[in-house]
Amino acid sequence: MTSYEQSRVLMKGNEAFAEGAIRAGCDAYFGYPITPQTELLEYMARRMPELGRVFVQAESEVAAIYMVMGAAASGARAMTSSSSPGISLKQEGISYLAGNELPAVIVNVMRGGPGLGNVAPAQGDYFQATRGGGHGVYRTIVLAPASVQEALDLTALAFDLADRYRTPVMVLADGSVGQTMEPVVLKEYQRPQDLPPKDWAIGSCAGRMKRTLHSIGLEPEVLAEWNQRLQEKYARIREREVRWDGYGLEDAQLAVIAFGTSARVSLTAVRLAREAGLPIGLLRPVTLFPFPDREVADLAARVNGILVVEMNEGQMLEDVRRVAGSNCRVRFFGRLGGVVPAPEDVVSALWAFWEEVR
Amino acid sequence: MATEQLVLSRPRSQSETITHYCPGCSHGVVHRLVAEAVDGLGLRERAVLVAPVGCAVFAYNYFDFDGCEAAHGRAPAVATGIKRCRPDLFVFTYQGDGDLAAIGTAEIVHAAARGERISVVFVNNAVYGMTGGQMAPTTLAGQRTTSSPTGRDIARAGSPIRVCEMLATLDGPAYIARVSVHNPGAIRKAGAAIRRAFACQVADLGFSLVEVLGTCPTNWGLGPSEALRWLEENMTPHYPLGEFKVIEGVAGL
Numbered sequence: 001m002t003s004y005e006q007s008r009v010l011m012k013g014n015e016a017f018a019e020g021a022i023r024a025g026c027d028a029y030f031g032y033p034i035t036p037q038t039e040l041l042e043y044m045a046r047r048m049p050e051l052g053r054v055f056v057q058a059e060s061e062v063a064a065i066y067m068v069m070g071a072a073a074s075g076a077r078a079m080t081s082s083s084s085p086g087i088s089l090k091q092e093g094i095s096y097l098a099g100n101e102l103p104a105v106i107v108n109v110m111r112g113g114p115g116l117g118n119v120a121p122a123q124g125d126y127f128q129a130t131r132g133g134g135h136g137v138y139r140t141i142v143l144a145p146a147s148v149q150e151a152l153d154l155t156a157l158a159f160d161l162a163d164r165y166r167t168p169v170m171v172l173a174d175g176s177v178g179q180t181m182e183p184v185v186l187k188e189y190q191r192p193q194d195l196p197p198k199d200w201a202i203g204s205c206a207g208r209m210k211r212t213l214h215s216i217g218l219e220p221e222v223l224a225e226w227n228q229r230l231q232e233k234y235a236r237i238r239e240r241e242v243r244w245d246g247y248g249l250e251d252a253q254l255a256v257i258a259f260g261t262s263a264r265v266s267l268t269a270v271r272l273a274r275e276a277g278l279p280i281g282l283l284r285p286v287t288l289f290p291f292p293d294r295e296v297a298d299l300a301a302r303v304n305g306i307l308v309v310e311m312n313e314g315q316m317l318e319d320v321r322r323v324a325g326s327n328c329r330v331r332f333f334g335r336l337g338g339v340v341p342a343p344e345d346v347v348s349a350l351w352a353f354w355e356e357v358r
Numbered sequence: 359m360a361t362e363q364l365v366l367s368r369p370r371s372q373s374e375t376i377t378h379y380c381p382g383c384s385h386g387v388v389h390r391l392v393a394e395a396v397d398g399l400g401l402r403e404r405a406v407l408v409a410p411v412g413c414a415v416f417a418y419n420y421f422d423f424d425g426c427e428a429a430h431g432r433a434p435a436v437a438t439g440i441k442r443c444r445p446d447l448f449v450f451t452y453q454g455d456g457d458l459a460a461i462g463t464a465e466i467v468h469a470a471a472r473g474e475r476i477s478v479v480f481v482n483n484a485v486y487g488m489t490g491g492q493m494a495p496t497t498l499a500g501q502r503t504t505s506s507p508t509g510r511d512i513a514r515a516g517s518p519i520r521v522c523e524m525l526a527t528l529d530g531p532a533y534i535a536r537v538s539v540h541n542p543g544a545i546r547k548a549g550a551a552i553r554r555a556f557a558c559q560v561a562d563l564g565f566s567l568v569e570v571l572g573t574c575p576t577n578w579g580l581g582p583s584e585a586l587r588w589l590e591e592n593m594t595p596h597y598p599l600g601e602f603k604v605i606e607g608v609a610g611l
Contacts, residue, residue: 028443054442058435059468066432066465070408070439073426074447078439096429202424203444206403212418213426214409 007186013151013178014039017081017107017171020155022047023189026105027076028054030067034086035119036175037109041081061086065093065106072102073213075201077159081107083175084125085116087133094168095134098230099215101200103162105155106140107171109178112338120338121175121261126315129172130289137227139234141169141241142288144259148182154286156189161241163195165233172288174311176261176340234290243286244295248274252281254354255299257320258309259285261340266309269346276347278354291319300324305357309333309346329357369393371402373422382582384572385413387539388481388548389420392452395553396423399560401448406440408433412454413487431462434469437476448559450477456486459495459519466525470565473530477559478567479552480521483574484593491577495519498596503577518596522569526602532564534603538571538594540586551601557611564605571597 011019018040021029029048031041041057048055054071058064064080071078082090087108097104110125112118129142141161143154151173158169202211217223247267249255258266263284270282283299285292296319300306305328308317314332321330333349335341368374372393379385396405407425409417410433418425428436433451441449458466458480469476485503486492492505496518500509510518522536533555537548548570555566571593573585580588 028439030439056438056442056472059464062432063435063438063465063468066428066435067439067442069428069432070426070436070441071443072439073436074406074440074443076443078443092429093432096427100427202406202426202440203447204404205423210422211424214418215427216415 008183009186010181011148011152011184012039012181013148013173014109015043016148016151016184017155017173018043018047019186020152021079021105021159022051024156024159025077025189025191026053026079026159028068028071028078030056030058030064030071030078030080032058032061032064032082032086034061034083036111036121036178037081037083037107040107040109040178061089062093065090068104069093069097069100069102072097072104073100073202075198075203077163079105079107081109083109083111084113087125087128091128091134094140095132095136095138096215097168098132098138098140099136100213101166102168102213103166104168105158105162105171106168107155108173110172110174118338119175121311121340122338123174123260123262123311123315125172126288126310126312129170130291130319138230139289141165141167141237141290143169143171144286144288145171145173145177146260146263146284148177148180149184151177152184160192160195164192165237167233172260174261175338238290241287242290242292242295244292245284245286247282249281249283249299251279253279253304254350254357255280255303255306256282256309256346256350257285257296257306257316258282259288259316262309262311265341265343266346268343269350272343272347273350278350280350285316288316291323293323296320296323297327300327303328305329305331305353307331307333307350307353309341311335311340369397371396371405371422373420375419377420378416379413380576382573382575382585383413384483384539384570385481387545388479388570388572389417391545391549391552392479393421394549395556396448398553399556401556401560404446405448405450408437408440408449408451410451410453410457412457414452414454414481415488417452431457431460432465433457434462434465434474434476434478438469438474441474441476445475448556450479450556450559452479453481454487455480455482455484455494455496459521467528470525470567471528471530473532473564475559475562476565477555480567480569481572482521482569482597483572484518485574485577487574487577491574498592520597522567522602525567530565531567531603532558532605533566533601533608535601536569536571536597536599538589538599540571540573540589554608554611558608561607561611563607569597
């Protein structure tokens with residue numbers, strides 16, 4: 001047996017988020033049960049105390065995000081997780097994390113909405129996640145895993161990005177990624193050597209000036225300066241942290257753009273269509289904020305059409321249209337209410353689109 | 359030749375920043391009692407304050423140790439996060455009645471129920487101060503505020519909540535007391551209770567809370583001296599002073 005095989009295990013997506021966090025040195029987890037992410041909380045409930053780390057089942061999603069805020073303020077690597085309605089409750093706290101410039105990781109295993117909706121996989125929280133989600137002028141980095149392996153890897157990456165930019169990072173998955181079991185390779189986590197020291201964290205003021213963490217700026221000019229500093233941070237993030245994946249794009253005349261489970265389904269559809277002779281490729285944004293603007297713009301300049309596939313009414317579609325402009329035709333294929341599209345349906349949509357743009 | 363002897367000075371834990379509080383407001387007195395307790399127990403270098411939203415929103419500016427803000431009502435959750443990650447620190451929240459007894463009810467109840475090793479200084483002045491004098495969960499029956507202009511109607515708005523009595527039914531708290539700052543004797547007792555609550559955390563005995571009845575002359579529409587009399591005559595009958603929970607081990611502190 002090679003060491004590679006030894007480190008391959010079968011794991012559920014929700015467990016992979018947890019394991020990825022633990023491997024990345026997550027010091028503290030605070031959560032509240034909600035389907036379809038509860039296995040994440042349960043995994044943490046079992047493992048964190050074994051490792052001598054902090055686990056608290058909070059009285060609400062609201063309390064959980066503020067426990068994260070306290071933990072992050074003390075310099076710990078802190079995390080919470082939930083699913084769509086619970087994430088809505090956390091949005092005030094995420095805004096406070098952004099305002100206080102506190103690093104933290106939030107996992108959203110999306111389900112159908114609005115309201116109580118259902119517990120089936122959906123992608124209806126794209127706008128909420130990529131536009132900030134709470135009140136005020138801020139963004140969070142958003143990572144979109146499309147497999148159990150990525151659930152593990154991107155959660156670990158989320159902690160590094162959070163610490164590097166002093167910002168909350170959201171891992172935006174859907175119920176299908178959370179509930180699917182797949183083999184994953186467990187890699188040794190290496191903490192980047194160049195992460196900035198947490199010389200802002202509160203704790204013991206012995207031998208130094210006291211430190212205060214807050215987000216208040218009553219003078220408009222003071223708050224404006226603060227806002228501007230955040231904008232500069234987001235500009236750096238846009239410049240440096242775009243991540244995406246491509247398949248068959250080199251010779252493509254038609255492209256699909258999709259994230260998460262929609263991208264997984266679309267990859268199968270693209271393979272089937274290519275086998276049948278359609279010159280098509282797939283672009284999968286891994287970071288939803290920052291969105292791969294340049295890559296999508298380049299793609300739009302050289303293909304005849306782009307089909308955006310999402311499990312919502314067309315939210316990422318707006319980002320694709322914003323970037324593609326009038327360079328190529330953009331169409332949308334979506335499924336609502338927690339329905340996962342079948343690859344065959346996407347293939348049919350692709351052929352119809354091809355007839356229109358060829 | 360006359361000699362000068364220093365008999366009273368600013369506590370080390372109190373910063374020299376001039377506060378934004380109104381004349382006659384009780385927050386200044388309570389801040390001093392907190393600073394004296396922190397100093398008295400030698401906690402300054404490991405003290406962390408979680409400030410509320412409300413009149414005490416800038417409380418971290420008035421103490422000379424680390425602090426952070428919390429959203430309205432969430433101070434006990436923020437304090438939980440800090441204390442769980444850094445059990446070596448002394449972590450306390452400072453909250454008003456709107457913050458703790460209305461929007462933050464879930465957080466205070468569950469922090470108390472978990473026996474979270476934090477301390478809470480809860481200032482009850484029966485009104486929302488920062489927003490200009492609206493009805494609080496602790497506003498007295500018949501008390502006029504800007505949102506109960508004809509007086510609190512308990513048939514519609516319910517009776518004022520007695521936080522100490524409510525929390526004392528839980529198993530998590532080690533120490534719960536209600537004090538007042540309406541005269542020098544009361545202030546001395548208030549200081550002793552705050553010190554005892556803080557000592558509970560140091561001794562790892564459990565959750566501790568001191569409710570301090572205070573004045574809000576501005577929003578009550580009274581002068582500072584009248585406000586102190588109003589507190590004693592109107593608030594203490596509904597909010598009896600005393601200790602509501604003292605578990606074994608606290609008595610010796």
